[in-house]
Amino acid sequence: MPKRTDLKKILVIGSGPIVIGQAGEFDYSGSQACKALREEGYTVILVNNNPATIMTDPESASRVYIEPLVPEILEKIIARERPDAILPTVGGQTALNLAVELARSGILARYGVELIGASHRAIEIAEDRLLFKETMERAGLAVPRGSLVRSLEEALSLAKTLTYPILVRPSFTLGGEGSGVAHKEDELRAVVQRGLELSPVHQVLLEESVIGWKEFELEVMRDRGDNVVIICSIENFDPMGIHTGDSITVAPAQTLSDREYQKMRDWAIRVMRAVGVETGGSNIQFAVNPLDGRMLVIEMNPRVSRSSALASKATGFPIAKIAAKLAVGYTLDELPNDITKKTPASFEPTLDYVVVKIPRWNFEKFPGAKTTLTTQMRSVGEVMALGRTFKEAVQKAIRSLEIGQPGLGGDDELLLAPELIRDYLERPNPKRIFSIYRAIHGGASIEELARWTGIDPWFLTQLEEIAHLERRLRVQNLESVSAELLLQAKRFGFSDAVLAKIFRTSESAVRAKRLEHGICPVYKRVDTCAAEFEAQTPYLYSTYEADESEAAPTQKKKVVVLGGGPYRIGQGIEFDYCCCHAAFALRELGYEVIMINCNPETVSTDYDTSDKLYFEPLTLEDVLNIVDVERPDGVIVQFGGQTPLNLAGALREHGVPIWGTSPEDIDLAEDREKFALVLDELEIKHPRSGIAFSVEEAFRVAEDIGFPLLVRPSYVLGGRAMAICYDKSDLAHYIEEAVRVSPAQPVLIDEFLQDALELDVDAVSDGQDCVIGGILEHIERAGIHSGDSCCVLPPWTLSEEILDQVRSVTKQLARRLHVVGLMNVQYAVQNGKLYVLEVNPRASRTVPFISKATGVPLAKIAAKVMAGMTLTELGLCEEPKVKGVHVKAPVFPFDRFLIDPILGPEMKSTGEVMGSAETVGEAFAKTQLSLKSRLPTEGTVFISVNDRDKPAIIPIARALRALGFTLMATRGTAQFLRAVGLPVRPINKVSEGHPHIGDAIRAGEIQLVINTPSGKRAHHDEVAIRIGAVKHRVPYVTTVEGARVLVEAIRSLKSGLLRVYALEEFH
Amino acid sequence: MAILALEDGKIFRGRACGAHGVLCGEVVFNTGMTGYQEILTDPSYAGQIVCMTYPHMGNYGVNSEDVESARPWVSGFIVRELSQRFSNWRGQMDLERYLHEHNIIGVCEVDTRALTRHIREKGAMRGCLSSFDSDPDELIARARCAPTISEYNWVHEVSCTEPYEWAGGEIKSESRHDVHIVVVDFGVKRSIVRQLGARARRVTVVPAFWSAEAILDLQPDGILLSNGPGDPAILRDAIATARKLIDAERCPIFGICLGHQILGLALGARAYKLKFGHRGANQPVKNLLTNRIEITSHNHGFALTDLPSAVELTHINLNDGSIEGFRHKRLPIFAVQYHPEASPGPHDAHHLFDRFIELALAPSAHYAQAH
């Protein structure tokens, strides 16, 4: 069937900000879908409030709306654009749920808009746990025993008919949100209550637990002709009970015989038909009993998902793109297979390599959070690696993670009685694979390990083989080791770094030895068909094979762009956005662009973003190997965040041509001590600072700088382990407990600029001229990480003379650091004086936001500058004028960790949203609108602030009164506000006994919480309040400035009508 | 150090992991990711050296159920990595031991992708496989003087010598149709007989060299010409027999793989050798009558062309447009080049057996309607 001609305009819904369970993969699927639809000549309207996405680029859609993803706003956009159809299947759970709301509320009917990709009915069946269960049973497919409940009472009575442990799974949530296992009644109460709260429809499924069974996923596609194909099978290394998003996963399935696999395939096809997903891709999860093969259907997601993004990268089959084309009526046989060009898309990819995905967690940023992995996903990113064997792939994946572990092996002390780490084996946790490996060395048997971990013996055996080879390596050294053994080590995936540890030598020595023996990797292609047909797209991975390399380097002028590696807090999608733009720009200039990255959730690893894709770890070893083969004219390290930047020096030492700002100047900016001297030399103000190698020294430094202080270990990046010390006891505590200072690990101590206003500036320089891209004024005071503060563009309170000072200092710095490309400067303004906090000689988190707001593609311009063009040639001669007001607000994952959500100098947010309007209040309101905890326009506000903030809170409290809110406060604050004549209802602190504020929050009596931390280590009282707010989705602010704009936002919300704007209306 | 030497002089090295010895055969590759035991025991692979493109083989071991005949038929097995340990509740023995016990030369640690690409470029060719560190030139020489696939009649080796009845398997006979199907065994896979046995009350398997008369004396309601190894063109007797069976107009005939080719040749089509064949479980076949696409299991190195006017084309391969099935315009005769019985592979085409039984139940109707 050809494409539909009755459709002209299609609205694509994005997935919004990056949150746990819904990350960059949906930018990948969304931008692919948009591209596919435009290719077909449809007018594409896009809505997504995440500015750091390729899909929100002007090139992706005819009109882009960076607007909140809520029904009332969508209705406005629909009314304005009158699309014929909505594609809700490429924007994750967000888009899917939004589509359901639009359908239920009759908006779709009113405007005659059709859902394509998945019908309302199909979505309901797939996402409503009960409907799904019933549908499966009707289709004769087995599901876990259990049933749906709408209240705690129901749950408790149902529980009597089930046997513990019982699994609780809410409807219409993602990433296992609100799900959990209950081993006894009181646990059940807790999990069910939370599950009911988190489910948008307040339903949870209680079912028999099959924890410990094997977990599988199939990625399935169906077209209008009812043709169904399986794109990829995925086997979870970790058993049922650990969310697939938190599991190490492997493609293809490894331990199913053809009989079992085909049965699963048959079931998947029946699921598709039963649920009635007419076109597009779906993800179906199965549980299999390892003892008898009994199989159960766990769930289906009637949309492209995290796993389908992974499957696309793992197979080379572009699921989202094809899904979009099927949605407009094509059948699979009418679409070509992009990779072979000659064969159609109506086939099932077959692999001749193994793919391993490992999640990346950030628990270290959430002290106190339990690291046990459960049915609720908590990883913030992932890496994927390809190898010819599982052993090779898993080793590559581990070193791609950038967690200081260049692979399995090389541990100092080997022998470790399994019993000692039994708990680490039985309790699923981020480091479990390392524990298993050590337990094997310690003599644990595969049977024991399988019993303790629930991991299939086949996988454990692979790890055992790696361990056995390590034993053979350990009795050798670099001189004695034979070429054969060394080669086998490489075939087993051992990195040079790990071998260096084993041989007690340096990585470069291992590399030298390797090259001396002529042992270097070959590159094989990902071609969807195991070489049966010729691959037209160069999508490669490294492996150690004797016979043949398919790298086929060209003689063209070429440049390598280093990606950012796995997403993690502090280094997210913004950097992938910049890498993609670098690729686009350099292709425009006629370069062959070679991308290196290992993150499957990215657009940069889409095989048509660059000319050539190497899906490889971003380690020195792996990058050098590629450089040796490709011999590029330049390597770009500025766009992928800290990851490539940290490689710059070492690459330069190996004679690799680095484009843009030189490694020397990068070091000058990155090394805080050297940089301080630069600032002094330029007579630029900066916080006084010192360094301490011992507690005594720290106190001495503190003496002459004076409290409060900002302290951080010298070796960390991304604001890790930074803290503010208000007095000696803070400092002592920090140094003794937090970082354990030592001569090897000194702490940097800065004067903490109190009540200072913070600015973020992004600029681009060609070595001669420097142009400011934008100046962002933070709403929160300095002391809250730039990535966690709300920013306003253009600045709204700063005087012109300060701004001019900012401009000239920025240009001064660019010149002094010989910046070629992008530069980010963070400033603080205290009592009208300007201080420089730091310079990042690279693309920053705020570049995409500024580009969206101003329409100036900073990253592209920077890339061209690095290629030798001047800003004048590129026509960027002055700072872009900003139309309207643009606010960037962070999104936090506290609801997943349930720890104190206060903000500080260490970044905690996973993503951001953008709001654009005429006023700050309106723009800010837009950023808050689509958050899970919606801003109230009426009700009760609870206020409890520290003494320093009390004066500042008065006007805020007044304004809230004026807006009709009731005020509630803890005693101190209550008295204070009463004293200025404000009616306030006092309420107990938690410590003062029931009924206290905690009860009030739980009872839903509070609509907004304003609570500023009392400076020092937080009192458990405050903590209880804030965690309560997070748990029960009550909006909260922890800073006075935040409260101030919040009031503005509420005011504009009450005034009704938020206007929607297409992005270009601001350009 | 084991060696594979190809007739064009190309050498691939690996490690011996099965029985020891030296032998020659046609080197082909299979792109299926599962089903190695079915492949090893599929008589259609008789005399061939099979390279598996998926690197890990033996993960789930071998068992007594997933066999397509009494013993393995491939003569050499080339893989990237053989699992040291298998894991599956049905697994009974590891693959390496199985290869030893059935005296199959296995070679692992081979760059199977490079080998596959070579065959894709140069076409399937003869090779000589040695589990020893033999002299490559000698092996090349041996490969060159080995018989080609078209010079040796493998059907004689794989076909049963005595007729036998299929016991029926799990399904109760009441729930099966009261028809008698005769399977002409050119190297039939058990799954074909199983599929028939699940539907027909009586299934008789007869040797390939049986005459048409002998076959018809069994009073069949339907005749199935099975899959099998080698080049159809050299099976003159079988083609003649097929011709007689067609002309007899006694009952519906269903051809699968080699059976499809034999029927085609009997009806006047031509067969030719594909460059490197279709061997895998992911081949898209389009049914031209319904426009439905089926993902199918393939194992053939030859294909039909120039179909006579008496038949109409019903299935094509969407990858290369080759003929995958036809039916007779007048008679209840149809055939497919691929494997509806799957094993290994997707079950999308099982319905063809239902179709065959329907025809067997009321052939006259179809003759009538066809006229």
Ligand SMILES: Nc1ncnc2c1ncn2[C@@H]1O[C@H](COP(=O)(O)OP(=O)(O)O)[C@@H](O)[C@H]1O
């Ligand atoms: N009945 C069950 N017994 C044990 N574990 C389960 C069961 N159902 C689901 N799980 C686990 O919970 C995880 C999340 O469940 P799922 O329904 O996929 O949540 P989501 O739809 O939010 O991804 C699954 O990946 C699986 O590991």
Ligand SMILES: Nc1ncnc2c1ncn2[C@@H]1O[C@H](COP(=O)(O)OP(=O)(O)O)[C@@H](O)[C@H]1O
């Ligand atoms: N001297 C200081 N006074 C006040 N706040 C500071 C000071 N130095 C840093 N900060 C705060 O800490 C945050 C993180 O510090 P920064 O040097 O930017 O680390 P990172 O490299 O992680 O961005 C800044 O965004 C700022 O809010």
Ligand SMILES: [Mg+2]
């Ligand atoms: Mg789900």
Ligand SMILES: [Mg+2]
């Ligand atoms: Mg910073």
